[in-house]
Amino acid sequence: MAGAGRKTEYEIIRVCAMFFMVAVHCCGSLGDYIDTAGEKYLDDVLRLIFFTTNSLFFMLSGKFALNTKCETFSEYYDYYVKKLTNIVIPVLLYMFLRSLYDNGGMFWQISFWKTYVKNVFFEYAGKEYWFLYELVGLLVLAPFLNKLVRNLKKGEMWLLLAIGLLYHAICTYAPYVNLSFSWNYIFGGWAYYFMLGYFLEKVIDTAKKKNIIYIVGGACFVISFVQKQFGLIRNVHDLAPTFTMISCAMFFLLKRDWFQENRFARKCIFTLGKYSFGIYLVHNPVRYFLSGCIPFVAEKFYLPNLLELVLCTVAVSFILAFICDNTLIRAAKWAAGAVAYPKKKQI
Secondary structure (H helix, E strand, C coil): CCCCCCCHHHHHHHHHHHHHHHHHHHHHHCHHHCCCHHHHHHHHHHHHHHCHHHHHHHHHHHHHHCCCCCCCHHHHHHHHHHHHHHHHHHHHHHHHHHHHHHCCCCCCCHHHHHHHHHHHHCHHHHCCCHHHHHHHHHHHHHHHHHHHHCCCCHHHHHHHHHHHHHHHHHHHHHHHHCCCCCCCCCCCCCHHHHHHHHHHHHHCCCHHHHHHHHHHHHHHHHHHHHHHHHCCCCCCCCCCHHHHHHHHHHHHHHHCCCCCCCHHHHHHHHHHHHCHHHHHHHHHHHHHHHHCCCCCCCCCCHHHHHHHHHHHHHHHHHHHHHHHHCCHHHHHHHHHHHHHCCCCCCC
16 A cells, blocks of 8 residues: 555556556557568457456446445535546646647637537547546446445346346347347446446455456457457457456456565556556657657567557656646646635645
């Protein structure tokens, strides 16, 4: 533990999810460096790993959000103020900076502010920020979902998870037998992973069960890789049931306290975890810029260039996130706290 309520194993998941997100986008910048069949296979393997970023992020968010118990108006108020200051305010400020970057920085023009409003409400939903729109909705509902899930018995948890997994299996495979299935319900989209994060540790509570998850996840990894090579399924990522098992195995693999005795590594993990949200929000413009101007270490080889671009993107994004979080965002959070709690110490 380093910091109130923060545990190393969850910070490792948070940091790895951030690195995976940067890496999967960097893969898209380096397609021209994939020259051989071996590099194509390597790219497919890496993407199967990196695409767990979305799953891990929703699982981690749901694990903590669904533990929120609100019974009084004051508790609801505190919860929503905390989410406003920790999620919404940083998002609005980073989207403002992104709008400046995308539109030439002319913030004094009325047209810029119109564009900014459009970006916030729908334009940026089509970029890498898409998940924020779904996440905010799930966070709004979290205190109410807590009342639904907190008294479930273990057997009921298994049943609920099985129903969600079956639904996603139907959605994934029905089109390939000429059936149209596009109906939506509570487990449509990423709500399943949001709730999976809360349930997973409650139902997988022994070393034997975790080993089974590792085996099943590994088998599903092989199946997904084969599907990619032969084009058997159009989307083997995200909500595909095989990918869900890969994500569960990745969650438990990363959750192991790999740096229990290494204080320096733990400090680095906590520092990166603290700024991971800012890194995520700013990394794509950084990646666009760096991919066009940095000299890559290898003329032809894919992996060294990918590692270079990922590390450089994370490093520059960390610097920008550090500056923004400790200036604009800190000031905005202070102002929000002063408005929300005019007679109390701000949170």
